[in-house]
Amino acid sequence: MERRDLHGRDLPGAEAGQPDPDGVARLAPLARITLGTQVYDALRDLLIAGELAPGERLSLRTVAERLGTSMMPAREAVSRLVADEALEVLPNRAVRVPVITLTKFRELTRVRIAVEGFAAAEAARPPGPDELAAIRAHDAAFRHEVRAPEPDLERAMRANRDLHFAVYAAAGLPSLIAIIEGLWLRIGPVLNLDMRSSPRRLAEGGAEAHHARLVVALAAGDPDGARAALAADIAGSAAFIETTGRLAP
Amino acid sequence: MERRDLHGRDLPGAEAGQPDPDGVARLAPLARITLGTQVYDALRDLLIAGELAPGERLSLRTVAERLGTSMMPAREAVSRLVADEALEVLPNRAVRVPVITLTKFRELTRVRIAVEGFAAAEAARPPGPDELAAIRAHDAAFRHEVRAPEPDLERAMRANRDLHFAVYAAAGLPSLIAIIEGLWLRIGPVLNLDMRSSPRRLAEGGAEAHHARLVVALAAGDPDGARAALAADIAGSAAFIETTGRLAP
DNA sequence: TGCCGTGATCTGTGATCACACTTAGGCTGG
DNA sequence: CCAGCCTAAGTGTGATCACAGATCACGGCA
Incomplete structure (x- = not known):
């Protein structure tokens, strides 16, 4: 349904079977998939699937540790989700999934x-x-x-x-x-x-x-x-x- | 036109003139305004005003230096704008204003x-x-x-x-x-x-x-x-x- | 018993450093 | 004179550290 849903990069199509005339011409540019994007997609799926309840709080360090990365990718992912209004930062600086009135x-x-x-x-x-x-x-x-x-x-x-x-x-x-x-x-x-x-x-x-x-x-x-x-x-x-x-x- | 356009925090209304009965009660919670948000707003205004031409490239370090901050707030601002598709990162990792076909x-x-x-x-x-x-x-x-x-x-x-x-x-x-x-x-x-x-x-x-x-x-x-x-x-x-x-x- | 100060702990934010990669320019070798 | 490599500057990304502020629980005062 979505351009990032495959969670991986575009297959370069380099199967190295029989040689392909101008095979290099059909190489698609590699999809840039940074750690931050992966964390973003992971949180995004959790949100869409309803596995994060409204009002539930998130911690950058917890998210980072859970996904095995440093805090930086978690920061980027969360700030993007906040920009999408899929998460919100309270005046206390706490991050949580918004409670919808x-x-x-x-x-x-x-x-x-x-x-x-x-x-x-x-x-x-x-x-x-x-x-x-x-x-x-x-x-x-x-x-x-x-x-x-x-x-x-x-x-x-x-x-x-x-x-x-x-x-x-x-x-x-x-x-x-x-x-x-x-x-x-x-x-x-x-x-x-x-x-x-x-x-x-x-x-x-x-x-x-x-x-x-x-x-x-x-x-x-x-x-x-x-x-x-x-x-x-x-x-x-x-x-x-x-x-x-x-x-x- | 927009909730962040005033570029400042809500006036706490503490003029300290004559004492106000339950004056503290009418204090509004301070608006959270981080450096990253300020950079975001600045770039946003430039984009809406057309002062950044399509195809023009941006550099995190340049933006940061121009606005007198470190690279971090610029990173957050740019990544948010990329999420909005107001900027794009090329496969070379270069950031630029998208050229619209x-x-x-x-x-x-x-x-x-x-x-x-x-x-x-x-x-x-x-x-x-x-x-x-x-x-x-x-x-x-x-x-x-x-x-x-x-x-x-x-x-x-x-x-x-x-x-x-x-x-x-x-x-x-x-x-x-x-x-x-x-x-x-x-x-x-x-x-x-x-x-x-x-x-x-x-x-x-x-x-x-x-x-x-x-x-x-x-x-x-x-x-x-x-x-x-x-x-x-x-x-x-x-x-x-x-x-x-x-x-x- | 109830309440308020106070400490440790955890939060997001910002700065700085390290690294892989790209790009442009100058040099060398033909 | 031109094509080629190859160095050096510059890029975004990720990790780590520092810090102000928030939260919560414990303990002492009224």
Whole structure:
């Protein structure tokens, strides 16, 4: 779903099998992967997966030691996450994952509906055949996981995420994807934490139906339908989160 | 326009005049302003103002020395700006202002129209009286500056920026403002650099007329009208930039 | 018993040093 | 005269040290 998700550098393609005419020409420039970036990705995954609860405090030294590096890469990673508002520094200089208030959550939801809805609409005019195929695959994976007698929450949420970002990728606007990733980074903790606490609700929110409508609209090249379906999906999960009442006032 | 723009800490309000009953109670917590943040703000202003040309290279040591700090705050500032995609590190580890390609510019423009257009629509339902007054003031300042016999480019662009962000602030969605600031940070260099090279074009782009329509729509509580006016404004200035042909293919 | 000073400990911030790597310029050898 | 290497200056990255400020628990005073 994301440009750094492979957690490694681009394969230089130097398999050294049979010699390749102008093989060097197809060498991609090595992806710069610094320690700071690796720490950033690690913390980022923890946040999106909801493994860091809102309000939980972080320590640069602890993070550094846990990941086997010095304090410097941890510093860079944390300061980047603070810039993304995925972490915050209290006036005491303490670093923690932000506690989202109810009003802030609603605000983020409105912004998500606008931005992600726009992305879905753009994806619908029209998506390429392989993009549509990828979307359908993630949709099927999500449906299969949710309908299973023993649903694997982890896989279901990943399928949901992959489905969403496959749609956004089909919009062909990379800068929009970066924006959406920033939004997910901020709602990830509350969203996935609550989901984790009550797994079966995953199926009840109507996500399955929304996804189905979304795929149909995309395949039909119907921007407004795609936007509406995605907005309903977001609104549905947001409403569920609000019912859990775990948000600060 | 922005939460850090004052470049200083909140006045503690301790004037030590006549004693104030529970005066300590009204002390606001001091705003945390680190050196790294100050460097970040300084570079940020340079970028938005177009004083750093696309392709221009930066050196941590140079920045640090110029601002009278050690290398550390410069590192933090630059890494944050890289995270915002307002700067980029080449595979050579060199840091420079990104050169925007024509396709990238068009993509950013489409995203801007969607996001900022949404903000304008939200601002129109309806803006508070003082918000509307602020918007009108910035609009008047811009018009006055553009119509002057000897237009001050600097002031005109600042009035334009203040007008836009006053509208976005009226939408009441802080996270949306942060997103838009990130977008402006990336188009700032190309936009303001080209504007600077041909000052008089400022008046020709029709910005004045678009602003007028925008203000009317906002006052009338007409979301669609506001969105359309703002979209036309963005599209107009983008079209002008493209005609200068300074963008990389 | 309740409260406030006080110490050790831990926090983020900034400075400084070490290192691998890139780049540009001058020199040498043809 | 030109191509080649090769040194020297400059780059970002990472580690380590120093320090002011915050936190928390213990112990003594009221």
